[in-house]
Amino acid sequence: MIDQLNQVLRRCPVWVLYLVGAVxxxxxxxxxxxxxxxxxxxxxxxxxxxxRALQLLVLGLAVTPLRQRVGVNLMKFRRAIGVIxxxxxxxxxxxxxxxxxxxxxxxxxxxxxxxxxxxxxxGFLVLLPLAITSNNWSVRKLGxxxxxxxxxxxGAALLGGVHFVMLVKGFQIExxxxxxxxxxxxxxxxxxxxxxxxxx
Amino acid sequence: xxxxxxxxxAAEGDLKPNSWEEITSYNNYYEFxxxxxxxxxxxxxxxxxxxxxxxxxxVDNPGDYAFEDIMSKMTVEERIYRFRCxxxxxxxxxxxGFELADLLNMAGVQSxxxxxxxxxxxxPAEMPGTAYKxxxxxxxxxxxxxxxxxPLTLMATGIYGKPIPNQNGAPLRLVVPWKYGFKSIKxxxxxxxxxxxPPTSWNMANRREYGFYSxxxxxxxxxxxxxxxxxxxxxxxxxxxxxxxxxxxxEKEVAGLYEGMDLAKFF
Numbered sequence: 001m002i003d004q005l006n007q008v009l010r011r012c013p014v015w016v017l018y019l020v021g022a023v024x025x026x027x028x029x030x031x032x033x034x035x036x037x038x039x040x041x042x043x044x045x046x047x048x049x050x051x052r053a054l055q056l057l058v059l060g061l062a063v064t065p066l067r068q069r070v071g072v073n074l075m076k077f078r079r080a081i082g083v084i085x086x087x088x089x090x091x092x093x094x095x096x097x098x099x100x101x102x103x104x105x106x107x108x109x110x111x112x113x114x115x116x117x118x119x120x121x122x123g124f125l126v127l128l129p130l131a132i133t134s135n136n137w138s139v140r141k142l143g144x145x146x147x148x149x150x151x152x153x154x155g156a157a158l159l160g161g162v163h164f165v166m167l168v169k170g171f172q173i174e175x176x177x178x179x180x181x182x183x184x185x186x187x188x189x190x191x192x193x194x195x196x197x198x199x200x
Numbered sequence: 201x202x203x204x205x206x207x208x209x210a211a212e213g214d215l216k217p218n219s220w221e222e223i224t225s226y227n228n229y230y231e232f233x234x235x236x237x238x239x240x241x242x243x244x245x246x247x248x249x250x251x252x253x254x255x256x257x258x259v260d261n262p263g264d265y266a267f268e269d270i271m272s273k274m275t276v277e278e279r280i281y282r283f284r285c286x287x288x289x290x291x292x293x294x295x296x297g298f299e300l301a302d303l304l305n306m307a308g309v310q311s312x313x314x315x316x317x318x319x320x321x322x323x324p325a326e327m328p329g330t331a332y333k334x335x336x337x338x339x340x341x342x343x344x345x346x347x348x349x350x351p352l353t354l355m356a357t358g359i360y361g362k363p364i365p366n367q368n369g370a371p372l373r374l375v376v377p378w379k380y381g382f383k384s385i386k387x388x389x390x391x392x393x394x395x396x397x398p399p400t401s402w403n404m405a406n407r408r409e410y411g412f413y414s415x416x417x418x419x420x421x422x423x424x425x426x427x428x429x430x431x432x433x434x435x436x437x438x439x440x441x442x443x444x445x446x447x448x449x450x451e452k453e454v455a456g457l458y459e460g461m462d463l464a465k466f467f
Contacts, residue, residue, distance in 0.1 A: 032437045038237065039226035040289060041437045102441050106426050114424055167424070169287075170334040170405055172234055 002071045009073060014080050021084035025049065025091055046095045053088035054164060054178055056081055057157045061185040069188075079134055082153070086131040089124055089160075116166035123159030126152050154189075157182045214442075215280050218291040218434045220360050226433065227367045228285065229386055230334050231320065231327040238329065239367035246326050246366045246387070253372070257317070257392035260308030267371050271357065273306060274298035278361070279354055281377035283384075284416045284448045288425040290432050295375055296358030301349045309345070309393055316348040317341075317398035318374060319390040335401045341385035342398035342412065343376065346457055352377055352450060355388075378447040378454045380414045411467040415458070416448035420467045 028045055031037050037044040059074075060081045066072045074081075101107050110117050130150055132138070139146050161179035168175055217223075229239035251267040276296050284290045304316070322338035324330045330337050347353065354375040357364055364370045369386025376383050382402050392398070402410035409423050418428045429441040447454050458466075 035436075039222045039433050040236065040431075042431065042439075043236075043289075045437070099437060100431070103429070106428065110426065113421070116424070168234070170230065170234070171332070172334055173332055 006071070006073050009077075014077060017077055017080040017084065021080070021087065024052075025088070042095065042099045046092060046100055049088050049092035049095060050164070053085055053092055054160050056085040056088060057153070057160055058178070058181055058185065060085060060153065061157055061182065065185060065188045083131065083134050086127050086134075089127060093121075093124055116163055119159050119166065120163040123156045123163060126156040126159065130156070154186055158186070215282070215292050217280055217294045217360075220362075222434050223291060223293055223359055224365045224368060226291075228287075228381065229329075229367055229369070231322075231329045231337070231339065232367065233329045234334060240365075242328055243366035243370075246321075246323075246370065248366065248371045248387075251371050251389075253388055254390045255303075255307040255392075256390070257394050258310040258313040259304075259393050260310060262307070265307075270303065270306075270372075274302055274355075276357060279352075279375075279377075281352075281354075281375060282445075282448050283375075283377070283381055284430060284444065286380035286382060286410070286414070286422060286425065286427075288427065288430050288444075290430045290444075291434070292432075293375075294360055295354055295356040296361060296364075297354040297356035297372075297375065299351055300353045300355050300374065301351065303355060303391075304348060304393070307391075307393075312395050313393040314345050314395045315393070315397055316343050316345060317390075317392040317394055318343075318385045318388050319392075320385055321387045321389045335405055338389075339385060340399060340401045340404075341374065341383055342400050343374075343383075344397075344457075345393075347376065347454075350454060350457065352453055378416055378450040380416060382410070383414050413458075413463075413466050415454075415463065415467075416444060416446070417463055417467065418444040418446060420464050 028037070028048055032041040032045050035041075060078065063074045063078045063081070066074060097107055101110060111121050112118065130153060133142065133146060133149060142149065158179075161175070161182040164175040165179050225240045226236045227239040228236065229243065232239040232242040249267075252264045253267070253270065254262075254264050256262045276298055278294055278296050280292060280294045282290060283293045300316075318341045320339035321327075322330065343353070354377075355372050356369070356375045357372050359365070359368060364373065366387075369384075369388075372388055373386040374384045374388065383400075397412055400410075400412060402414075403412055416427070421427060427444055430444045431439065431441055445451070
């Protein structure tokens, strides 16, 4: 079954992922403009982009363990997953800046004074150089340093998970599950015992 | 006094009520889930008949008061109030209800009482959200006695002339329009007169963020949200923020209650 899945994945061109990733926010914007996002379309859009970005971060982190431990190969989609993640983080940020907070002075105060926003913004800044270097030229140019640089996504994922945990009111399970999955995916990478790639 | 409350509020000219749809499909009622749409989806299973409210503590006539008996003695009127959530969104709601003071007078408040404590129904079988300890159930709120007796303080039993829907706190809930929405406790089953400041749910969950008073105050910033302005819901994707008014626009009526108090300290 995994072989069949890999065959389907091999046949699926990467641009399909980019297309879906671009159409989805446009579809949400259309819904928001036509009353399809409920009573508070601003928050709906903000939350949707943030949560999708977090899910894509998790998916991106899962590519290597999925290949090593399950045998599912998503490797060729990894860059697209990363780029769309960043795109959604930017949209999440833009919705917050332009539609939600709106007031420039307050945006800066929010970043400095509200820890969950400080952390979210830090996550964005960590992702920024990774997005900029997500092209073949940078990979060639940076060589070994590219791999090291792109390990920063581990930090960004943790920051994103913590951002979600901190922003909810009261004791809520969902953000803890996200953070737990992120931590688990990072633990799988610890070089305690090198598992052979062919194990599955 | 009741008559004075309305023109003062209406004079602001920004009291166009939100639609029934908006008011009843976007709620914070964590006993039915933490999502804004969860209460509208889940609260229909709540049994609100029969319903009684236990009034106890420092009152002359303690006891379980049947909802119908309370209603037969109260005068219901419409009050169009601003509703300001601590999350910095707001609505305007045309409530129907009676003054809490009338209910408390019926129970006979004893002279030593200083505070009023409220409790929401806790019925896990009908409240899926209580499966998680998002807050310590039952939900609790409280007011100082003079706040509770204030003519603006309402026990709401309806919206737009219809019985209040379950997701909005059926069959009766508190409405304190100059405080953040979470003070306006829903589906009340118990009212206790006491001489001590009662514990309140959000204050118990996070003392630093939610004070006992929780008056709407644009000058006191909340650790999560600036309270300087708000998003009035119903304006769509591009509605601009509007400044939050001191005491949510009811300053003239209620500022006197807090004379001499440092509102940054007693937030």
